[in-house]
Amino acid sequence: MDRFWSLLFLAVPVLGLLIVLGAVFNVGLHDAWLPESIGPRTKGIDYLFNLFHIIVAVVFVGTGLLLAFSLFRFRATNRKVASYVHKSIWLELLWTIIPAGTLVFLAMHQLPYWQANKEDHRAFEPAGAGSSDLETPTVRVVAYQFGWRFIYPGLDGTFDTRDDVISENLLVLPSHQEIVAELRSMDVIHSFAINKLRLKQDIVPGLSPRIWFMITQNGDWEINCMELCGWGHFRMSARLRTVSPNDFEDWLMDIVQKRGY
């Protein structure tokens, strides 16, 4: 029976590893690893995601095997007496320094990616913070219970004028161009998320965070609200359509002209 229990705990790292490998290499488990990517933004994040999971998997399997082995090797039916050991300074140092080094490495290694995605961008400074030299965002996103409104500055390139173009629950954007979006909420906290860009930004009412990204494919994608915002949270999704820059101009002009400004 003792052996059975050691085997049970052996199953944890073994099966766990098999599942992860199956997901990563698409054997047995289909579409179980990261979703497809539609923009350069995901490159760094996906790299980190894979790197972290490799390191974590090594630790997981290592400690799991060690645990199962000691259960098996030191089961009571196999031993007369336990060894009377209290401590070992060297071991403690070993398993403090190695994990510490690994963690410091991981922290430092992923720092630049966060900076690249969040800080090193001219669009970062929040609007209204006295930064008038900010470029005009491509689009202003207004979230409300339970939908999305997308506002384009229109022909004059400024917001809050009569020729603003408004689109409900459909965000049309040019592909291969860097987009700067300003996010606002009318009521409660929402979160603007595009899964295939690994992009997520909460929209706290009163703040107007900015995001920037580029999509390098034409097609239709999903925008989800990823922060609980009330009973209708689940249906708060919008369509994201990327078209060539020319088609995007046409689309905008079309709406403007139909309205007759």
Place this chain on the structure above:
Amino acid sequence: MKPAESQFENQESSADQRAGFLRRYVFSIDHKVIGLQFLFSALIWLLVGGALAMAIRWQMAWPWTRIPIIGSWLFQSEGGQISPEFYTMLFTMHGTVMIFFVIIPLLLGAFGNYLIPLMIGARDMAFPKLNMLSYWFMWPAFISLLMAFFAPGYGPGAGWTAYPPLATVWEASPGSGWAQTLWLVSLLFVGISSILGSINYIATILFLRAPGLDMFRLPMTIWGLLITAILQALALPVLTVALMMQLMDRHLGTGFFTPDNLIINNFETVGTVGQPLLWQHLFWFYSHPAVYIMILPIMGMVSDILCCFARKPLFGYRPMVYSMCAIAGMGFVVWGHHMFVSGMHPFMGTVFMISTMMIALPSSVKVFNWLATLWGGRIHFTTSMLFSISFVSMFIIGGLSGIVMAANSIDEFVHDTYYIVAHFHYVLFGGTIMGVFAALYFWFPKMFGRMLNETAGKWHFLLTFIFLNGTFFPMHILGWRGFPRRMADPYFSGQFLDLLPLNRMITWCAFAMAAAQLIFIVNFFYSMFWGPRAGKNPWHANTLEWTVSSPPPHDNFEQIPTITRGPYEYSNPEHGEDFWLQVDEPEGTVENGKMSTEDVPER
């Protein structure tokens, strides 16, 4: 103890015993009775929380379909199916119940109360009346939350995190109404109860230790409880204040957390200049330490159980203590990892990323010390031991996914997906709840004087362990795909439809896991009355609670013991047996763990 004094105490206790049912079992000031009161209340709430979880799983597997049998009377108006409003109530209540009514009361209220005086050689807590109050302050909390279930509308619906303005502006979630207020009131009372309890624990552990029991002879269980109590005493006031502020926002129009000029469901907020992020900071300043409150005591108990059944001293006692202190201290500076994408300044994200990475270090030190404790032992696979080992095994998984999420770039992707759900269920179910089972199987004989059935226990363990992993491991996959949490119908946009079969599998495992708990319930109540008698020290353990009868008499110790050694003298070659009690008992009375009749408790 002077003879005269003990004479006096005995008189008082027999007066207490004569005082009748109400004094002895309801408004008792005996820490053991209070501990059991907490235990039973929390176990009942565990059933409630579990039932809520089953309903959540039903909706994830078969959204908007009729629940067989019970659906028609639960949701008459919706035709027997879960409504989106009801779903938000389900996960809000599930989280609230499990955290505030199950885990915290179990760890501190039940085990803390029961074990602290026994393990440190005291007759009772430092402030027995305060202790009684801390239990009775739970009742207003219970009642408020029950009222929130049945208040008009569908119940609180802002999640256990209750982010404003959703939680503070009535119009934001019509149908929550008074239920949300009752939710706040309930948590306030839980907070008061815990503050009272924690002060008591700290005082008791610091001042009532038996002679000879210096701090570094304390069992890890006590260390875990002490550090947890300190965490509570420091962090809870912040939550209490924040809850008060939400209450005022809801009822006095203060608007601490509500910005100006919002238009919520046709209602306009005017004249408030609050900041929703403030709540998030205050809330997580409490709630991150709270996640350690929910695991440190169990880390301690598991350490003790592992040593007992490996018949081996704890490896690295001091590093274990220091790493607990480190976890507790650093626990106060990592709260921002819950807010990486909230919109706080990205530089803060960097700072919190680094501190969060670092807090994984003491956790990993603990894991390695547990592994080293098992290494070279003589391992007995009792049910309690199996649950303890699974604690280690599962905590590794939860800790490792924590490291992944600590990387803020990755967290931007997995935040609010099932990856998070997988993470905290591995630490809280795989870790804490499995540890609670370990502790229950371990101390049940002390509490009730009878043994739990081991065969049933092992089946209970095996099934729980298998289905626990069947339920929570695949949630990582859901997370890798970006599958959102807290959504009544994640398939709505069509994006995640391919994950439906996996969700069904998870739900079947969850149902099976719930069913397996029936074995435990039957075992628990059967053994309480008809199990074999336990004797003083059925596991041949070292700590003080095993030197008194099971269950212990009213004042625990006839004579306050004098402690002569640390708690982990297992397999010491200088001693004839593979265990060595912390006290030297007079020649001839050493309890050998055999069933003996003189242990029958005098009732």
